[in-house]
Amino acid sequence: MKRGFLNNTKARAKISGGDSEAPKKKTESGSTSGPSYYKAKYGVVEHAGLPEGYKLADLDVKELDPHRDPRTLPENLFLVTSLPIPLEAPAAAGTDRATACMLQSTTKAQILSTPGFPRPVPRPPAVRHRIGPAPGMDLGAFSTARIQRGEVILSERALLIAPGHLFGDDDYPSSFSEAQIQQAILVQAEQYLKVAFDRMDPEDKTAYMALANSHLQDGSGPILGIMRTNGVGAGPLTRPGTPPMPYSAVCKEISRLNHSCCPNTTALFDMPSFSFRLFALRDIASGEELTYPYIDVTAPAAERQKALEPYGFRCTCPACRDPTSDARR
Ligand SMILES: [Zn+2]
Known part of the structure; x- marks a missing residue:
């Protein structure tokens, strides 16, 4: 079975994103969040790594046409995108930045149908x-x-918006301890968040990585650790009448x-x-x-x-x- 955020009804394990309330497009499946990348670029500590002998499957995030109507996508598919402006059509100089997002297709449909969207900040x-x-x-x-x-x-506008909960797989080896399952979830979450992080412009990446991280020692990767430390609840993104899908946002200033x-x-x-x-x-x-x-x-x-x-x-x-x-x- 494939791993990922794709179908939360199959989530076997989840842990809190740690935020206060609750939490471009084609994905390069080959991209990794290797220690050297972050250490060299941002001087932060990398995650602890996977349980010994465990190999992650390829990422399940697909790079999708940002202009495709999300209502035509499978329900609850997780998308990585930029809102309100797709990166493929960068905003004019001096206008508001877009937010890198990982969210469900149904959430994106709800956002796009909001009266007045997108208004200037x-x-x-x-x-x-x-x-x-x-x-x-x-x-x-x-x-x-x-x-x-x-x-x-x-x-x-936030730098990054993503689910405030993490989702696991159905198929961890039966020999895994709870700690090993949790570590696998953390590493997978980091990989998914990195796909969204990679959509930010260099200035926003630097601002994100400059935020505090109180999860340096618990197996969280740097992007996840900063989200768990700085996440602000984005409650209105939860579709009315559906089970809560708390979203968490990291902001350049409010997160300070x-x-x-x-x-x-x-x-x-x-x-x-x-x-x-x-x-x-x-x-x-x-x-x-x-x-x-x-x-x-x-x-x-x-x-x-x-x-x-x-x-x-x-x-x-x-x-x-x-x-x-x-x-x-
Ligand atoms: Zn107090």
């Missing part, structure tokens, strides 16, 4: 944020002006926001413009750090810290420092 009139060093973290985002509750702080259990922003996906908008949840002073919730912040403090473990830090926000906050929540 609705940007706020002025830049009112900056990226810079953050206390206790590498980087964070900060306001550079007073921002009122409800205002849009920034808008951007650090977590707080008392966040001052929220990010919402806008389908017509295929972009995320970061809203202020309350009035924000100039110079204040912008924060976003990576997890369910209504959970008790102990559960929140547990849920944050994969991100590799301990939250010290006001709620986590206040022993009485659980009762209020």
